[in-house]
Amino acid sequence: MTDAIVIGAGPAGTAAAIGLARAGAKVLLLERSRETGDTLCGGFLSWQSLARLDALGIDRAALGGQQVGRVRLFAGSRRSETSLPQAAMGVSRRRLDSVLQAAAVAAGAELQRGVHATTIDGQTVQTRDGATLAAPALFLAAGKHGFRGQPREVAPWQQHDPVMGLRLRLPHHAALDRLIGDAVELHLFDRGYAGLVQQEDGSANLCLATHKSRLDEAGGDPGALLRALGAAHPMLGERLAYADWSCGIDAIGHVPYGWRTADTEPGLFRLGDQAGVIPSLAGEGMGLALASGDAAAAAWRHGGAGAAPVFQHQLAARMARPFAIANVVWRAGENPRTAGVLTALSSSFPSLVRWMSQATRIAAG
Numbered sequence: 001m002t003d004a005i006v007i008g009a010g011p012a013g014t015a016a017a018i019g020l021a022r023a024g025a026k027v028l029l030l031e032r033s034r035e036t037g038d039t040l041c042g043g044f045l046s047w048q049s050l051a052r053l054d055a056l057g058i059d060r061a062a063l064g065g066q067q068v069g070r071v072r073l074f075a076g077s078r079r080s081e082t083s084l085p086q087a088a089m090g091v092s093r094r095r096l097d098s099v100l101q102a103a104a105v106a107a108g109a110e111l112q113r114g115v116h117a118t119t120i121d122g123q124t125v126q127t128r129d130g131a132t133l134a135a136p137a138l139f140l141a142a143g144k145h146g147f148r149g150q151p152r153e154v155a156p157w158q159q160h161d162p163v164m165g166l167r168l169r170l171p172h173h174a175a176l177d178r179l180i181g182d183a184v185e186l187h188l189f190d191r192g193y194a195g196l197v198q199q200e201d202g203s204a205n206l207c208l209a210t211h212k213s214r215l216d217e218a219g220g221d222p223g224a225l226l227r228a229l230g231a232a233h234p235m236l237g238e239r240l241a242y243a244d245w246s247c248g249i250d251a252i253g254h255v256p257y258g259w260r261t262a263d264t265e266p267g268l269f270r271l272g273d274q275a276g277v278i279p280s281l282a283g284e285g286m287g288l289a290l291a292s293g294d295a296a297a298a299a300w301r302h303g304g305a306g307a308a309p310v311f312q313h314q315l316a317a318r319m320a321r322p323f324a325i326a327n328v329v330w331r332a333g334e335n336p337r338t339a340g341v342l343t344a345l346s347s348s349f350p351s352l353v354r355w356m357s358q359a360t361r362i363a364a365g
């Protein structure tokens with residue numbers, strides 16, 4: 001009999017599957033995509049996320065990512081650069097998810113690809129191809145998109161102008177090596193930011209979180225929005241000059257930044273973005289995903305399926321402080337007046353940046 005069904009083989013689902021399988025559970029890991037691709041994500045792995053990967057027994061060298069030691073902020077004509085508290089990494093989601101999925105399978109989980117879960121009802125999961133799967137414990141790790149029957153409401157102030165994510169890969173170029181190097185860059189602009197980091201193959205991952213009104217002003221065309229931002233912000237424009245526009249731009253709408261839940265029902269563990277969505281400016285979404293998967297497996301080990309409500313409550317409490325600080329920093333960053341002040345302060349007080357970087361991490365459980 002299957003002990004646990006995990007829905008979604010991203011960082012949260014695979015971390016849970018690894019912990020459960022190593023504890024002796026018979027685990028079914030469902031993933032809707034047939035091949036591992038590059039999810040819309042900044043690709044910045046914080047030092048805390050790296051430590052969680054170490055604890056899962058994932059070899060950092062197998063990721064082969066780009067070492068990241070600094071954070072660079074741009075706002076209008078201002079710029080600051082600060083060393084991070086510890087070394088981080090830039091790595092593509094294709095690489096990270098592939099390595100984690102392989103570890104889950106090696107631990108004994110059964111990975112079924114091309115299986116799209118549509119609804120959860122008690123101990124059963126319905127799939128798009130009409131199958132009904134059952135297990136005493138369900139782990140919902142379906143990530144960025146909402147899951148039917150499991151609402152993720154946005155804060156009232158986001159409702160009139162929702163946040164969306166965009167991603168463009170910039171192919172490897174020696175000039176980008178020189179411009180970005182071992183830094184993660186945050187280009188702040190009115191109603192959004194663009195994050196830029198190099199990955200294991202030398203390409204750079206450009207990820208934007210911005211309000212929909214910005215896209216509307218660009219006629220709904222993500223490419224036109226990026227070009228307009230590049231024209232208005234020369235440092236960003238300098239980097240976008242190396243874009244290969246034929247690669248396509250990934251987009252996702254309605255990202256409910258700041259939402260988190262303490263509620264669930266016995267038998268249902270909500271993980272990663274299905275438990276809480278930390279503003280991505282903090283670069284801690286994957287850390288949260290890994291931490292939640294790990295903690296859910298530990299809760300199941302000690303209390304079985306009935307431990308889900310207590311687990312959810314404790315996870316929500318762990319998220320409170322980093323979410324509050326990440327929200328404040330993100331809102332300051334997307335307002336041109338405060339973004340300039342933030343960048344100037346970062347330049348004068350590097351310890352402030354290091355404090356913010358630490359304070360937005362999810363603490364150990």
Ligand SMILES: Cc1cc2nc3c(=O)[nH]c(=O)nc-3n(C[C@H](O)[C@H](O)[C@H](O)COP(=O)(O)OP(=O)(O)OC[C@H]3O[C@@H](n4cnc5c(N)ncnc54)[C@H](O)[C@@H]3O)c2cc1C
Pocket residue numbers: 007008009010011012013030031032033039040041042043044045046115116117118141142143144145164165166195207208209255271272273274280283284285286287289
């Ligand atoms: C613009 C932007 C930039 C970001 N940048 C960073 C960053 O630099 N660093 C960082 O740490 N975090 C970043 N994040 C946050 C990070 O991407 C997420 O928090 C993280 O991916 C959550 O992991 P997850 O496992 O919960 O979900 P996901 O990574 O979304 O994985 C979910 C998995 O479930 C699968 N799935 C979905 N639905 C179903 C279904 N119905 N049935 C079966 N399978 C399903 C998906 O195919 C996917 O494989 C960013 C987010 C955004 C929006």
